[in-house]
Amino acid sequence: MRCPFCRSQNDKVVNSRTCQDGESIRRRRECLDCGRRFTAFEYIEMAELRVIKRNGQRETFSREKLRHGIALACEKRTVAAEDIDNVVHEIEKEIHNRMDQETKSIEIGEMVLKHLRTLDEVAYIRFASVYRSFRDVSQFRDAAVNLLKKD
Numbered sequence: 309m310r311c312p313f314c315r316s317q318n319d320k321v322v323n324s325r326t327c328q329d330g331e332s333i334r335r336r337r338e339c340l341d342c343g344r345r346f347t348a349f350e351y352i353e354m355a356e357l358r359v360i361k362r363n364g365q366r367e368t369f370s371r372e373k374l375r376h377g378i379a380l381a382c383e384k385r386t387v388a389a390e391d392i393d394n395v396v397h398e399i400e401k402e403i404h405n406r407m408d409q410e411t412k413s414i415e416i417g418e419m420v421l422k423h424l425r426t427l428d429e430v431a432y433i434r435f436a437s438v439y440r441s442f443r444d445v446s447q448f449r450d451a452a453v454n455l456l457k458k459d
């Protein structure tokens with residue numbers, strides 16, 4: 309952080325304190341060049357994630373919608389609800405980590421596929437058939453064949 313007095317960027321944290329129910333952290337910093345101290349606050353930024361749909365429309369990312377889509381693909385399979393929650397959590401983390409507030413729905417679909425592939429093969433095929441909207445039987449067969457090859 310740049311020192312407000314001498315503009316140097318060499319500083320060290322001398323004290324950290326969590327405030328307001330843990331939603332922010334107050335840090336006391338000391339400039340290593342001029343020795344003066346200043347305070348900085350660190351807040352969590354939960355930027356709203358947006359999804360760009362295939363038709364170009366934007367909508368707010370919905371964890372519930374994602375979970376629902378995955379749960380549908382896993383219907384009547386032996387996938388634990390906890391596993392589905394984990395996949396949702398992993399994907400949400402992945403989207404957040406991109407530092408990009410907008411993600412294409414197709415990319416999210418590919419993330420889901422990556423996880424389902426190791427979780428349950430039938431769920432994977434089901435999800436793929438919806439998400440990639442196979443145009444005909446041969447596309448579906450290709451996906452199934454690719455699945456069987458599995459690296």
Ligand SMILES: [Zn+2]
Pocket residue numbers: 311312313314315316339340341342343344
């Ligand atoms: Zn300074």
